[in-house]
Amino acid sequence: MTEHEAIEQFALDYLPSLEDYLRIPTISAQNKGIRKTVDWVKKAFSDLDAETVEEWHDQGGNPIVFAEFKENSDQTILFYNHYDVQPPEPLAEWRTEPFEPTIVNGKLFARGVADDKGELMYRLTALRWMKDHGGFPVNMKFFVEGGEEVGSPHVGEYVKAHRDELTADACIWETGGKNEADHFQVIAGLKGIVSFDLHVKTADADIHSSLAAYIDNAAWRLVRALSSLTDEQNHILIDGFYDDIEPLDMASQAAIDEMDFDADAIRKTYGLKRPFTSADPKRAVVTAPTLTINGLSAGYEGEGLKTIIPKEALAKLDCRLLPGQDPRRIASLIQAQLDKNGYSDVHLHYNLGEDAFHSDLNDPHLKLAKSVAEEVYGTGQVRFVPMMPGGGPAKHFVDALNLPVILIGVNYAGSGPHAPNENIRLHDYQQGVDYLIQLLNAYARPSVN
Amino acid sequence: MTEHEAIEQFALDYLPSLEDYLRIPTISAQNKGIRKTVDWVKKAFSDLDAETVEEWHDQGGNPIVFAEFKENSDQTILFYNHYDVQPPEPLAEWRTEPFEPTIVNGKLFARGVADDKGELMYRLTALRWMKDHGGFPVNMKFFVEGGEEVGSPHVGEYVKAHRDELTADACIWETGGKNEADHFQVIAGLKGIVSFDLHVKTADADIHSSLAAYIDNAAWRLVRALSSLTDEQNHILIDGFYDDIEPLDMASQAAIDEMDFDADAIRKTYGLKRPFTSADPKRAVVTAPTLTINGLSAGYEGEGLKTIIPKEALAKLDCRLLPGQDPRRIASLIQAQLDKNGYSDVHLHYNLGEDAFHSDLNDPHLKLAKSVAEEVYGTGQVRFVPMMPGGGPAKHFVDALNLPVILIGVNYAGSGPHAPNENIRLHDYQQGVDYLIQLLNAYARPSVN
Numbered sequence: 001m002t003e004h005e006a007i008e009q010f011a012l013d014y015l016p017s018l019e020d021y022l023r024i025p026t027i028s029a030q031n032k033g034i035r036k037t038v039d040w041v042k043k044a045f046s047d048l049d050a051e052t053v054e055e056w057h058d059q060g061g062n063p064i065v066f067a068e069f070k071e072n073s074d075q076t077i078l079f080y081n082h083y084d085v086q087p088p089e090p091l092a093e094w095r096t097e098p099f100e101p102t103i104v105n106g107k108l109f110a111r112g113v114a115d116d117k118g119e120l121m122y123r124l125t126a127l128r129w130m131k132d133h134g135g136f137p138v139n140m141k142f143f144v145e146g147g148e149e150v151g152s153p154h155v156g157e158y159v160k161a162h163r164d165e166l167t168a169d170a171c172i173w174e175t176g177g178k179n180e181a182d183h184f185q186v187i188a189g190l191k192g193i194v195s196f197d198l199h200v201k202t203a204d205a206d207i208h209s210s211l212a213a214y215i216d217n218a219a220w221r222l223v224r225a226l227s228s229l230t231d232e233q234n235h236i237l238i239d240g241f242y243d244d245i246e247p248l249d250m251a252s253q254a255a256i257d258e259m260d261f262d263a264d265a266i267r268k269t270y271g272l273k274r275p276f277t278s279a280d281p282k283r284a285v286v287t288a289p290t291l292t293i294n295g296l297s298a299g300y301e302g303e304g305l306k307t308i309i310p311k312e313a314l315a316k317l318d319c320r321l322l323p324g325q326d327p328r329r330i331a332s333l334i335q336a337q338l339d340k341n342g343y344s345d346v347h348l349h350y351n352l353g354e355d356a357f358h359s360d361l362n363d364p365h366l367k368l369a370k371s372v373a374e375e376v377y378g379t380g381q382v383r384f385v386p387m388m389p390g391g392g393p394a395k396h397f398v399d400a401l402n403l404p405v406i407l408i409g410v411n412y413a414g415s416g417p418h419a420p421n422e423n424i425r426l427h428d429y430q431q432g433v434d435y436l437i438q439l440l441n442a443y444a445r446p447s448v449n
Numbered sequence: 450m451t452e453h454e455a456i457e458q459f460a461l462d463y464l465p466s467l468e469d470y471l472r473i474p475t476i477s478a479q480n481k482g483i484r485k486t487v488d489w490v491k492k493a494f495s496d497l498d499a500e501t502v503e504e505w506h507d508q509g510g511n512p513i514v515f516a517e518f519k520e521n522s523d524q525t526i527l528f529y530n531h532y533d534v535q536p537p538e539p540l541a542e543w544r545t546e547p548f549e550p551t552i553v554n555g556k557l558f559a560r561g562v563a564d565d566k567g568e569l570m571y572r573l574t575a576l577r578w579m580k581d582h583g584g585f586p587v588n589m590k591f592f593v594e595g596g597e598e599v600g601s602p603h604v605g606e607y608v609k610a611h612r613d614e615l616t617a618d619a620c621i622w623e624t625g626g627k628n629e630a631d632h633f634q635v636i637a638g639l640k641g642i643v644s645f646d647l648h649v650k651t652a653d654a655d656i657h658s659s660l661a662a663y664i665d666n667a668a669w670r671l672v673r674a675l676s677s678l679t680d681e682q683n684h685i686l687i688d689g690f691y692d693d694i695e696p697l698d699m700a701s702q703a704a705i706d707e708m709d710f711d712a713d714a715i716r717k718t719y720g721l722k723r724p725f726t727s728a729d730p731k732r733a734v735v736t737a738p739t740l741t742i743n744g745l746s747a748g749y750e751g752e753g754l755k756t757i758i759p760k761e762a763l764a765k766l767d768c769r770l771l772p773g774q775d776p777r778r779i780a781s782l783i784q785a786q787l788d789k790n791g792y793s794d795v796h797l798h799y800n801l802g803e804d805a806f807h808s809d810l811n812d813p814h815l816k817l818a819k820s821v822a823e824e825v826y827g828t829g830q831v832r833f834v835p836m837m838p839g840g841g842p843a844k845h846f847v848d849a850l851n852l853p854v855i856l857i858g859v860n861y862a863g864s865g866p867h868a869p870n871e872n873i874r875l876h877d878y879q880q881g882v883d884y885l886i887q888l889l890n891a892y893a894r895p896s897v898n
Contacts, residue, residue, distance in 0.1 A: 029753075191659070195754045204720025209767050210640070210838030212739040214730030215715075216723035219742035219764075220679070227676035230669070232791070266664075270760075271653025273794065274665035281663030290661040293668035294757050295748035300765060304478075305644045305800050307767045308743050315668075316749060318658050318756045342681070345722065351754050389659030 004376070007437060008430035011125050015108075015429075018044075018121045022101040022110040026117075028084035028150045034062050037083045041065045041120075041144055048127050059161055061154035062146030066165065069127075069140040075443050076139040078168035080397065081120040082148035085112035086418045093420035107423045115417035116174045118424050119409045120144065126436040137444035141168055148174075151352040152393035159396040170365040170404050170443070171397050172436075177411030177428060181260040184377040184435075186370045187407035188252075189358025189387035190394055191289075192321030194330050195351040198222065198338075201312040202345075206299065209307040219298040222313035225343035229291060229334070234277045236291050238337040246324040248287060251361035252386035256283050259383055286387050290320040320389050327353020355395035358387045359404035365443065369406050372442050376435040408435070453825070456886060457879035460574050464557075464878075467493075467570045471550040471559040475566075477533035477599045483511050486532045490514045490569075490593055497576050499591075508610055510603035511595030515614065518576075518589040524892050525588040527617035529846065530569040531597035534561035535867045542869035556872045564866035565623045567873050568858045569593065572621075575885040586893035590617055597623075600801040601842035608845040619814040619853050619892070620846050621885075626860030626877060630709040633826040633884075635819045636856035637701075638807025638836035639843055640738075641770030643779050644800040647671065647787075650761040651794075655748065658756040668747040671762035674792035678740060678783070683726045685740050687786045695773040697736060700810035701835035705732050708832055735836050739769040769838050776802020804844035807836045808853035814892065818855050821891050825884040857884070 001009075021040055026033040038055060045053045045067035052068035062084065088098035088111045096102040098111040112118070130136050143166060145155055159166060178184050202218040230236055261282035266272070278284035294317060299310030319330055328350065335348040359366060361384055373382040394405050410432035416422050450458075470493075475486040487504060494502045494516035501517040511533065537547035537560045545551040547560040561567070579585050592615060594604055608615060627633050651667040679685055710731035715721070727733035743766060748759030768779055777799065784797040808815060810833055822831040843854050859881035865871050 193756070195756065202721065202723045207719050208838075209739070209741040209743060210769060211734070212741040212769065213733035213737040213838070214725040214727040215719070215721065216683075216726050217742055219745050220675075220683070221723075223672050223675045223742065223745070224681065226669075226672045232673065234665075234669070270656050270664070272651065272664065274651045274670075276663040277665050278663040284662035285660070288662040290658070292658040292661040292756070292758060293666055293672065293748065294658060294755060295750045295759065296668050296672070296745045296762060297747075297750040298742065299744035301744045301746040301763075305765060305767070306743060307642070307644065307741070309741060310744065313745060314750075316754060318754070320659060320661065389657075389662070 004434050007129055007434040010129055011122070011430040011433040012426065014125050014128060015121075018124060019101045021117050021121060022113060023099055025088070025099050026084050026112070026146070027087050028062060028147050029087055034146055038063055038065055038146070041083055044124055045142065048124070048131055056158060056162065059154045059157035064146075064158055065142070065144040066162070067142040068165075069136055071136045071139050073138045073444055076141065076168040077440065077443060078141045078143065078166060078171045078397070078401070078403070079123060080171060080394070081123070081142065081144045081174045082116050082146065083120070083144050084146045084149045085115065085117065086149050088420070090420060095421055103426065106426050108426055108429070109421060109423045111422055113424050114175075114411045114415035114422050116148070118429065119175050122410050122429050122432045123436060125433045126440070129433065130437060130440070137441045141166060148392070151354070155393040156396040159400045163400050166397070166401055168401060168403055170406060171394075171401070173394060173405050173407040174392065174409070175411055176407040176409035177415070178413065179260050179383065180262060180265060180413040182412070183260055184373050184382045185385045186366065186373055186382060187385040187388050188361055188366055189323070189405070190356060190392050190407070191387050191389040192325060192327060192354050192356030192395070193318055193391045194321060194327035194353040195318045196331055196334070197349040197351065198225065198315045198317065198346050199312065199349060200225070200346045203309070203311040206311050207309040209309055212309055215309055217309045218313040219310045221343065221346060222298065222315055225338055225341065225346040226293065226315060228341040228343065229337060236289070238333050239340070240333050241330065242289070244324040244326065244329070245289070245322045248386065249360065252286070252358065255361055255384035255386050256286050259385060285389060287322070289322050289325060292318050292320075294318055321356050323356045323358055325356065327355065354391045354393060356387065357395040357398045357405065359398070359406070361386065363404040365404050366406055368442050369408065369439060372439045373435060376431060376438055453883050456578055456883045459578055460571070460879040460882040461875065463574050463577060464570075467573060468550045470566050470570060471562055472548055474537070474548050475533050475561070475595070476536050477511060477596050478536055483595055487512050487514055487595070490532055493573050494591065497573070497580055505607060505611065508603045508606035513595075513607050514591070514593040515611070516591040517614075518585050520585045520588050522587045522893060525590065525617040526889065526892060527590045527592065527615060527620045527846070527850070527852070528572060529620060529843070530572070530591065530593045530623045531565050531595065532569070532593050533595045533598045534564065534566065535598050537869070539869060544870055552875065555875050557875055557878070558870060558872045560871055562873050563624075563860045563864035563871050565597070567878065568624050571859050571878050571881045572885060574882045575889070578882065579886060579889070586890045590615060597841065600803070604842040605845040608849045612849050615846070615850055617850060617852055619855060620843075620850070622843060622854050622856040623841065623858070624860055625856040625858035626864070627862065628709050628832065629711060629714060629862040631861070632709055633822050633831045634834045635815065635822055635831060636834040636837050637810055637815055638772070638854070639805060639841050639856070640836050640838040641774060641776060641803050641805030641844070642767055642840045643770060643776035643802040644767045645780055645783070646798040646800065647674065647764045647766065647795050648761065648798060649674070649795045652758070652760040655757040655760050658758055661758055664758055666758045667762040668759045670792065670795060671747065671764055674787055674790065674795040675742065675764060677790040677792065678786060685738070687782050688789070689782050690779065691738070693773040693775065693778070694738070694771045697835065698809065701735070701807065704810055704833035704835050705735050708834060734838060735834075736771070738771050738774060741767050741769075743767055770805050772805045772807055774805065776804065803840045803842060805836065806844040806847045806854065808847070808855070810835065812853040814853050815855055817891050818857065818888060821888045822884060825880060825887055
């Protein structure tokens with residue numbers, strides 16, 4: 001049995017000892033299970049003989065669990081994970097109990113197994129193996145928060161307040177894994193996001209549509225206001241919207257060329273009826289900011305008809321942002337454009353924002369992450385991805401700690417985070433444990449610096 | 450006691466004998482109470498010794514009750530009413546039982562008392578008085594249908610098939626009454642309507658908004674498609690939309706000048722936040738066709754946020770139409786314009802249509818209706834209205850029978866047809882009985898011809 005095989009077997013054998021973590025319904029949006037989960041995470045680090053296991057409360061919100069392993073190495077790796085999960089609803093669509101981990105056909109099903117409890121679990125398994133086989137090759141710190149699924153409202157403050165305790169050489173982020181082509185991805189960044197509503201109210205009551213000859217209509221106001229923000233080619237017509245975008249470096253440009261993109265598979269997966277809106281969709285995912293209507297609502301939406309002028313209309317939107325674009329500034333540019341276009345009665349309500357970031361693909365930690373991945377996952381089976389369009393509070397760590405951030409994990413294209421039947425494949429989990437051990441061993445080699 | 454006073458007292462005294470009509474929940478949309486209501490209406494005509502009382506079934510739908518009173522007069526008046534009512538929901542907003550007629554502060558509350566059962570009741574009362582005081586001055590026919598609240602789907606066929614039985618000199622339509630200024634209105638027409646949905650589907654599933662960099666969005670498609678149909682001044686940009694509108698005659702133009710319009714009261718009633726979209730709103734109600742969004746629906750409309758690209762989007766709309774504009778042709782012009790504008794994936798679904806019509810205000814029946822109204826309601830208290838923007842199948846009668854149509858009734862501005870707490874004022878009801886008696890007597894005078 002090779003070391004790789006031994007580690008993969010250990011990952012399977014050790015899994016049941018961690019599954020209680022998946023049994024706790026830690027739903028931050030409903031303030032459920034926080035205490036019990038924090039205790040579980042702290043105990044997991046104590047069982048590994050962490051030098052420090054702390055619970056931070058000083059900046060509000062659900063507590064941060066901080067753990068530190070000091071190994072007298074000149075390399076310190078900071079891990080970011082979160083212990084909260086999405087609500088399991090709609091329950092009727094689950095084929096197994098969401099809070100009872102269940103293995104079916106080589107897949108482990110549970111709410112949070114992909115996002116993000118399973119990701120912490122495979123990291124704990126790697127630590128257990130290393131501890132039992134010669135000790136940890138690097139210093140390690142863990143920052144495990146409990147509000148990621150509600151927008152990480154306090155993480156920025158925690159990182160600033162605890163900058164000294166969090167100092168590290170690189171940060172391994174919560175999640176990652178394999179893409180639709182089953183190629184393992186080493187991801188160097190996240191797009192930013194701003195989520196907001198647009199609301200317009202033209203009257204105190206819905207009005208009989210016979211008066212439409214002279215009474216204005218909230219739905220028409222909203223439709224025209226929205227329409228004034230983009231052109232037919234989906235180009236965003238908001239003054240200053242593109243101004244602050246930082247240019248993408250050459251390494252990232254080259255990585256995009258290497259990324260996978262299967263247009264036919266995507267069309268089929270979603271049953272697309274329309275052509276792609278970008279001539280270079282693979283590049284657009286990384287390099288194009290977006291303005292997306294997530295939902296529209298006005299007036300009568302039921303069966304049959306009701307001939308009214310709606311008193312109010314609402315649109316929910318998000319923008320995916322690039323490094324340099326500040327979510328609050330983008331929101332204010334949108335309101336300013338609405339005002340300029342004659343729609344100052346259409347009001348923007350800011351829901352949440354997260355900054356984009358991306359790390360330099362030439363950073364030695366990232367280059368090493370890719371080359372070690374090729375050893376574990378196979379030559380030609382690994383892709384660099386400069387930025388994923390998901391969200392997360394990584395920019396706070398980048399700004400305060402000045403370190404590269406690396407997104408790796410045990411998800412695959414069918415994991416369905418946030419959806420019913422969230423799952424991971426056991427073999428990805430086993431490979432993830434092996435990969436992390438090899439990666440930390442590699443970081444400990446003097447060549448990284 | 451004058452004859453007017455005696456009639457008004459009789460109207461009150463006779464009311465309880467008709468109130469059972471209001472107690473029947475005749476809800477055409479739910480196919481409720483039709484049989485019982487038809488029997489009630491037939492008995493009402495039989496009790497007045499109508500020569501003919503028939504139930505027509507030959508063209509489908511709920512039966513038509515047809516009654517005829519032959520008086521050897523050279524004048525025949527046809528009455529159109531309907532016996533079905535709207536559903537009473539939302540029940541929680543009613544202050545009295547919807548199907549238990551209740552008098553509070555001089556107002557009679559019940560579902561259908563304004564639209565349209567109370568209107569038939571005051572007409573039956575007028576007939577009873579005339580029968581007991583010298584007989585009917587004119588020949589009369591009643592066409593009482595049971596599908597008006599579901600769009601009168603079969604009335605056109607019934608009128609064509611029974612043209613000979615329905616021949617008359619003038620038609621008194623189902624409803625009318627007093628406006629916001631409490632001036633009695635003699636109304637000569639109804640705007641038409643076409644009601645339709647616009648639907649667009651861009652994918653088989655909602656898609657994570659991170660893919661908005663290249664995947665099209667049903668909500669954006671709908672917003673842009675709608676936006677291409679009107680300009681900022683609410684002018685309708687549909688080729689051919691205005692082409693078939695018949696010019697308004699001088700008498701109607703003059704009547705518009707005489708109409709009431711209280712801009713401040715309207716602003717206050719509805720709590721309007723926006724200026725009127727027409728510089729001449731009173732005229733626009735009669736002369737401007739409209740394109741109104743009644744409702745919008747797409748993607749996530751719940752609390753919080755869900756960052757998706759909606760797979761489909763729906764808008765509900767109506768147009769108020771003018772004489773000459775055919776509802777089906779207007780619908781096809783809209784689809785053609787969407788196609789021309791690049792939105793052939795936005796599909797129009799036709800819900801229902803009714804033609805506009807208006808009668809000549811110089812017609813002797815209409816002129817007489819106004820002059821008799823001035824005797825009953827007071828000099829300066831009566832207005833001609835060329836067209837109201839409500840709906841109804843009157844065009845079928847105009848086309849097949851070539852007669853003027855006169856809308857008169859006992860509603861007032863606060864009647865709230867289709868709404869909870871639908872009501873009429875008892876004094877309007879008493880005046881309505883008196884007015885109808887005087888009007889029919891006047892029609893019998895040789896001068897009308």
